[in-house]
Amino acid sequence: MTHGDDIGLMLPPNLAPVQVMIVPIWKKPNEKEGVLNAASSVREILQTSGIKVKVDDSEQRTPGWKFNFWEMKGVPLRIEIGPRDVSSGSVVVSRRDIPGKQGKEFGISMESSTLVAYIKGKLDEVQSSLLEGARSFRDSNIVDVVSYNELKEAIAQGKWARGPWSASDKDELKVKEETGATIRCFPFEQPTGPKKCLMTGNPADEVAIFARSY
Known part of the structure; x- marks a missing residue:
């Protein structure tokens, strides 16, 4: 499979049923409401701009489990929101096509126009990167x-x-x-x-x- 690795799928944003998955993170009971409110606000901002986004606010699984699960499903971008992010008015964004710390960026503003522009730009980057990778893989494997x-x-x-x-x-x-x-x-x-x-x-x-x- 061209769009995949040992972890699972890597879906092109133009085809992905969910382009962005928001994972709220909290440890203490008094942190929960603020984090969930921020996650809901970010979801509304992105949905209004036409981005296909969901929030995984289930409490039966750990954030780490959710990260792995949605990476396996191939969701192009993940947004993480914790108490510190709420305080700073920012989020953490991870790209599915670049694993580990290299694909993660911190301190992305929650301000609506800034966030929308950033997320749309990243989705375009992922789309282009996967297309370029697929073409390179195809061309390098064809023998005349x-x-x-x-x-x-x-x-x-x-x-x-x-x-x-x-x-x-x-x-x-x-x-x-x-x-x-x-x-x-x-x-x-x-x-x-x-x-x-x-x-x-x-x-x-x-x-x-x-x-x-x-």
Whole structure:
């Protein structure tokens, strides 16, 4: 899976059903109301601006458990609000695509226009980062081939083989039986100029991409 790691999913913000998860944090009973009120206020600010946001205010799980759970679900951004954040009028924001402290920023103002601009900017950054990463992964794993032997070698290395194709369904079945790969697609953008089918040597109008499915 391109948008994922050992933790779980990494959903592009444009596709995520929840773009921001707010996790309120408190330890003492007298901290609860202020933290929850701040979380509710932040949620309303973001919802009003069109951002898909939820608050996980359940008390059955620890904040650490919630962090791990929503990271596994692939929510692009997490907002943490604790008593100190309430006092300073700020929040902590963590990016799903950058794990650990590197993806966390402190002291983001709760002021509505500042917060909305910051969150929208971060969502755009995550979207662009995931798209760039997916394209880089795709391009680095495609091998151009001009013969069946080259296709078999590319597939054996776990790559995707791209080459001219005009052979029959029977030939494609042979490829599947011998390599485990099938035609995944015919790219919209096709190279120009004369081409010869990698299997038969006959003229080919298109290139196809072969790969194994998992």
